[in-house]
Amino acid sequence: MADETNRAAFVELQARMIETTGKIKQLQIQMRTKESEKKRAYLTLEELRQLPEDTNTYKTIGKKHFLFILEPRSLLANEQEQKLNDSETAISSMQTSKEYLEKQLGELENNIRELLQQDPVLARQILSI
Numbered sequence: 001m002a003d004e005t006n007r008a009a010f011v012e013l014q015a016r017m018i019e020t021t022g023k024i025k026q027l028q029i030q031m032r033t034k035e036s037e038k039k040r041a042y043l044t045l046e047e048l049r050q051l052p053e054d055t056n057t058y059k060t061i062g063k064k065h066f067l068f069i070l071e072p073r074s075l076l077a078n079e080q081e082q083k084l085n086d087s088e089t090a091i092s093s094m095q096t097s098k099e100y101l102e103k104q105l106g107e108l109e110n111n112i113r114e115l116l117q118q119d120p121v122l123a124r125q126i127l128s129i
Contacts, residue, residue, distance in 0.1 A: 017109070024102060027098045031094045034087045045084060048080065
């Protein structure tokens, strides 16, 4: 009975560990995307700042068929600053979530280790699989 309980606990801990690892990987991908957006906004903003205030600037609209609309330089610069700030905030939030998930993952690993130390028969069965 205890053997079956330990086996069920191991399976449940293993499933949670796989789920947590997946969430961490997903967050890392999202963070890389946000870092890319942040860099693009920063570089665009730096280029806009070098232009005189009365320069005609154009904003792209759409993804496949590029349409351009005339916008004041200051408006485009403000948009890029907002994108930069939003990206930094999102990255910070994702980093906090990632650290929390990594802590959870460590706890799950410790729980699995303790379970296998308490039940050497289960440990041998898992190693033989």
